[in-house]
Amino acid sequence: MEKDNNLQEDIVIEEDVDNAAASIKNIKEKLKKCETERMEYLTGWQLAKADFVNARKDDETKKTEFIKFAEAGFALELLELADSFDRLFANEDSLAKLDENWRQGFEALRGQLVNILKGRGVEPMESIGKKFDPKDHESIGEVDIDKAEKDGIVMEEMRKGYKMREKIIRPSLVKIGKFKS
């Protein structure tokens, strides 16, 4: 309504030709301004709409990813427990002193945990003997070696790395061979 009024204000019949020309010029300028504004709004609107559609698609993907991520987060916390079991079993001398039944009990506990993780697609990765790769490994030290071909090879695994459905959720903590010529 407001726009119509504006237009009507502009369309005044003037006897003076000069005034009429000025008036047309005025209207043309207004029209030009309107067209520019219209384009600006349309572009903005289209962008916003596209963004919205994209955001919705993104949201769907995010939801699926989030479920996986939430699972990975929980698995990572459980891995701390798996690490503690690994440390327990690495202590062979102390373990040998334990009563056989207790030792078996600990092994069964570890087995239970491993199965729970496996059920969720979480499995340990092999690292010893492989070439160091920061995608799979994180280095925390070096081991002096006397064979040149072992240089840059994972010699010790300090903490196991894990994959969850082919995606690495935690790299193995390793020591790498260093050849001293």
Add this chain to the structure above:
Amino acid sequence: MSNTSKILGIDLGTTNSAISIIEAGEPKVLENDEGGRTTPSIVAMSKSGDRLVGLLAKRQAVTNPANTVYSVKRLIGRKFEDEEIIRDKELMPYKIERSESGGVKVVMGDKSYSPEEVSAMILQKLKHDAEARVGGKIEEAIITVPAYFNDAQRKATKDAGEIAGLKVLRIINEPTAAALAYGLNKKKNEKIVVYDLGGGTFDVSVLEVGDDVIEVKSTNGDTHLGGEDFDNKIISWIVAEFKKESGIDVSKDVLALQRLKEAAEKSKHELSSTFEAEINIPFITSDASGPKHLQLKLSRNKLEEMVDEYIKKTIEITKRAVSESSFQISDIDEVVLVGGQTRMPAIQKAVKELFGKEPNKSINPDEVVAIGAAVQGGILRGDVKDILLLDVTPLSLGIETMGGVATKIINKNTTIPTSKSQVFSTAADNQPSVEIHVIQGEREMAADNKTLGRFILDGVPPSPRGLPQIEVTFDIDVNGILNVKAKDKATNKEQSIKIEASSGLSPEDIERMKKDAEAHAGEDKRKREIAEVKNNANSLMYTAEKSLSDAGDKVTENIKNDVKLKLEELKKVKDGEDVAAIKTATDNLSKSLQAIGEAMYKQQDQKTEPQTGQSGQQAQDTASGEARDAEFEEKKEGDQGK
């Protein structure tokens, strides 16, 4: 600008970097390829000659220190003779050389690179990862730098962007970006302090918002103080405690130290929301007597005591920055917290005590600078124009329903323009009109909220309670003007009211109303519960009375007397405040009503031709708790975002 590609906001940090874009008018932080929201600002040349950036570079840093460049931001745009370079040269494990022009070069592999080139490698990865997330090319960027960066450092950062294939539209100050993220640029003549405690550096800046620009009035800081120092304090404490207990020094054991570091970080994070954290590392080490376990409790008080010197230091630096700006502490209007370490409650408290006001901390402090950079990009491209700035409703809007309950139709923080509707019904038989009481606020009971308006929709045709369908529509336009309409779906008769924007509520009023709602949450919930229990009782009484009259002689007197007795019992307690008594009496009546239903069904089964069994059905519905009448009973929900 007609270019529709996104402008990337980049926080190129000393330790970590973050990226953000504007999407649908709102800033959004983008994850990198590894799924992280921040990327380590580290570049390395592996022994096999591969260039590694970010997390992968970090994972091999320990065994490849000479070819792993970190903190390159400390070197960019500096001269080889600069004091900082002379000092950093001693600290960095990689080689720093003098360039031909008197600048700095770092060595990776068998080549040397300028800091611009190394920064460009980080920027290139950020650009690549952002493109993967957005699904399109990104060619333009806004990069942030510390406020104290001189022209040479700014120019070098810009060059790094260009080397990475980005057109750098602006280099903006990190504190300015943080202020932009909070929208503080709109508050004319405000004086802002940005307190930024990151992983390895502390910066404080005093800003003033002018007509078009945010001006940096002063800066101060400590280039070697950050969250890592806090972590180290915890690690040292754990090592000392463990030594006291077991006599074993675990600080030389790399694996134990790694586990300690992770445990220290975890406990620090936990202590931001709890008062005590348990540090539990079984089998941390072993000696001749067998395995040793670490089990310690760290209280928030103890942590605060340990790092007190650092917090005091940052406060002293902040005071200096304010005095250098020629303002007084009392002149400061807003305080913004940046950097992960500012999540620590003791830091928030110290800053609040210094300025006597609550700091801005609602945006993730690790991401606020990148978000601000994206906002700047949005302003440049026109995404963030006032005309397209969509507002939100600060408080919930709704109507009063049976029992004085506040039923929300539009929840607070809903982006406007929007339109939502719900269908309600009548509370009494043959009710000729309904009153729509429009309210605003978060409280559970209508009386505790603000009344925006009232109107009456009359001409509702005589019908049993619960049958008419009155559709109530709340419509807020882009200017915040609220239109409430009630329509009887049977007659299409409607009535509406127009309420002007926010009805003169000041930001303080809004804040007070939100606080009130929080403070009274428990008490309000009880009130609402009482109202709902009473509503249920009333509606069951109505059904019972109707069933009794419908049943006539089809049901034995025994059953009818039992219902009447239970009905009387409920009538006695229903207006009291004893929720349990009302609930029990309602349950009893409901059980006894089932007998009417059963009796009528039995009678029906005995007949050869089945009857409609209307009233029996109704009684059953009621017994199962499905029929719920209210003065404006909610029947179904319609939702049409505009």
